[in-house]
Amino acid sequence: MKQFTYIRATSVDDAVAACAAHRDAKFLGGGTNLVDLMKMGVEQPLHVIDITRVPLNKIEEHAGGVRIGALVPNSDAANHALIRERYPVLTEALLAGASPQLRNMATMGGNLMQRTRCYYFYDPTYAECNKRVPGSGCAALLGVNRLHAILGASPACIATHPSDMCVALAALEAVVQVQGPRGPRSIPMAEFHRLPGNTPQIDTNLQPGEMITAIDLPGLTFGRRAHYLKVRDRNSYAFALVSVAAVLDLDNQGTIREARIALGGVAHKPWRVPAAERSLQGQKAGEAAYTAAARRILAGAKGYSGNSFKIPLAERAIVRALNVAASKQV
């Protein structure tokens, strides 16, 4: 690991000021991804600002919904009564990720900032990776790309975002609260992560020096009719090949009032197609409607040498997730 100076911040203002005062600084939360990437030499910050003592560890009711502090561990968020009862899809997504040990360490803000698990990004012995070394190429295009994107990729990068949590947050239309040198601002989940384009080295729309302080979940009357389905190479402790967060609002006759469908494991960010979701409104809940929506979501999908299986897999996963969501008693 490259040498760095260690700075401990105890308030948001201290942390943001420390970041502004030091070139090439990183915030350290649970460390599950950053420390690993520093060991690999992928991340080489000159300064590490430990924010684990900043008091952002509460979950509370807020503006009709729930506000989750950025430093709440994933395991605590997953098991909090407000989350389990009102947003069980977030609990399911969090519990589908990593292992109990890692969920105890990983923070909610840090989970948003996870970097891709593309093998070529993670291992600097590979020369080609536009995300790690802009302009160097993409080894995954012609390499092992089983985990890689089928939607929204670019010739520069076909990496996926590895988070389960973010997929549920996208379906719940969460809002990320940040604080930076120019004050606080809010970023809707749909705009938080970026597509790779020609600048895959930039994962998010956070500005330099901004720190995540909270994640707001808007109030939702139908949050319990939801399901997170994760398909992976082994049954636990593995990243998603395809995942689906589905949330459904049905009337008493089984007609769809609103549907939210977010996909994970298929793109550089959680993937939603609002037009496909709207096309379900007013339709009878059932496989025919779900399949039509799934095909619409996947209309532009493109497979590579090792991941074309994801296209039919994603279609079936969407249908199954919606079926399970619809069957939930609310």
Added chain:
Amino acid sequence: MPPDDKSGITRREFVGVTIVTGGALAVGLPAIEAQTGSASQNSVQCSLTVNRQLHDLSLDPRVTLLDLLREQLQLTGVKKGCDHGQCGACTVLVNGRRINSCLSLAVSHDGDQVTTIDGLAAGEELHRVQAAFIEHDGFQCGYCTPGQICSAVALLDEVHAGQASAVTPDVANRAPVDLTDAEIRERMSGNICRCGAYPNIVAAVRAVYDRRSA
């Protein structure tokens, strides 16, 4: 373990010798320290309580909790497997919660209470999870066992607290956990055992749980 025929020393004695040698090397060659981190300029003061003993330390901030425990505090019961959070061999309890010590910087644990496998027993009396692993033969080579046991200790507390897992049928209904074998397997999935002792590990965890709930 029988003594090696030629040298007449056991593996345990051999490991002991290498640790001392390693320590002597680090002390005898200050150039290595200067080369790898000029720890004196950049070191961070912190204090950690490990297995009920307080340690005041001056640490290079790059030292992971795992390396602190093994290399500096000689708690070699904690094991280094993958060193990337993918195997669980390094699992320890921090303030009662299980974590992967390999992905945690030691300096970020200033003031924390750390418990390793070495701190679970009360004197000569094994922790009930340790005893159950022996009773149910929950290991083969034993390398993953310290992590497995620390993980299982935390698992039982998590179940007691009503925490859900990925196989809990309906997380929105906050019912007490029904600790099926599928639940134990999912909750232990962060600890890999390449010998494949899983069935006996599940049996050991189940035995402790059943005794505790009875």
